Amino acid sequence: MKNRIFSIDSAKAIKAQQYGYLNAIHYIAPATMSGYNLCPHASASCIAACLGWTSGQAGIVSDLLSHDTQGNNTRKSRIEKAKRFMTDRKGYMRDVVKSIKQVITQAHREGLIPCIRLNGSSDIAWEGIACEIDGVPYRNLMEGFPGVQFVDYTKNHMRLKRKLPANYHLTLSRHETNEALALEAISNGHNVAIVFDSLPESYKGFTVIDGDKHDLRHLDQRGVIVGLSPKGRLAKKDTSGFVVRNAA
Secondary structure, eight states: OSSEEEEEOHHHHHHGGGGGGEEEOOOOTTTTTTSSSTTOOOHHHHHTTTTHHHHHGGOEEEOOSSOOOOOOOOHHHHHHHHHHHHOOHHHHHHHHHHHHHHHHHHHHHHEEEEEEESSSSSOOGGGGGOOEEETEESSHHHHHHHSSSSEEEEEOOGGGSSSOOOEEEEEEOOOTTTTHHHHHHTTTTOOEEEEEESSOOOEETTTEEETSSOGGGGGGOSSSSEOOOOSSHHHHHSSSSSSSSSSS
């Protein structure tokens, strides 16, 4: 493999261990940072404050909004992975499959349950991305690894209306222009992630849970809001409506 596919040592991934899981997260360059749009339903403020580009190791740059990697190895790696995913899909998916196998092996060795998040910083409809495992073709990774739990966030509400693999859990992400769709999704029994400046007990009549405790969204009760704190300098200063303020 040309570079590491999954992160299992990010702050959020590590939190999963106390719940008995090995949480592996796939980070690639978000939105159009790689020259390809891998977040087609993102809002302007979501792109501007993206945690996959402006927080953590990726955010250690002088100009957070720049598309330039500025010598930042994390950004370079994510751009390279995004480009490989788009230009060498079969080769990249071979690496993803190999990496998932490694995660499963490590999880079993450590007495943990593997949980894979494919969209750590992107919004790809992975249910439609084919793969091949040991010479056998599958419609998607979830079908190829039926015993592994996959979780993701998405801003594409239409994905919630599809027949998804039983081992693929999606949480809709609210942004500054899709709140009506988000509230409709909760009313229909789906979960919605909302970024708050301060975590309230409820919002618009729906229970809010603390989503920063872990990234294991399949463990959440249904029909609730997954409250998240703003990540990165730009998100913390957001006033566009992407971050809900004074909701408590």
